[in-house]
Amino acid sequence: MAAPDAIGYFKSVRHLTEAALEEYALGRGSRPQRERVEEHVERCAECRERLQVEIGIAALVKTAAAKIARPGSRARRKNSAKP
Numbered sequence: 001m002a003a004p005d006a007i008g009y010f011k012s013v014r015h016l017t018e019a020a021l022e023e024y025a026l027g028r029g030s031r032p033q034r035e036r037v038e039e040h041v042e043r044c045a046e047c048r049e050r051l052q053v054e055i056g057i058a059a060l061v062k063t064a065a066a067k068i069a070r071p072g073s074r075a076r077r078k079n080s081a082k083p
């Protein structure tokens with residue numbers, strides 16, 4: 001039942017925003033921005049996990065975009081499910 005101010009030091013730990021993680025995952029953002037993300041995830045497991053998810057999504061989006069861009073590569077969809 002601590003007052004919010006009692007854990008005030010948490011306020012100084014700013015987590016990365018969704019946008020920052022997304023930009024990073026997509027390979028965008030300026031160098032300082034990317035460095036900030038890297039520095040933060042080095043110390044913050046929470047944001048590291050979030051970044052992994054974003055990178056996973058970004059990879060999926062890229063794969064999907066590539067498939068759409070090259071209709072010839074529409075391979076067998078039925079039996080290619082992941083284990």
Ligand SMILES: [Zn+2]
Pocket residue numbers: 014015016040044046047048
């Ligand atoms: Zn964080």
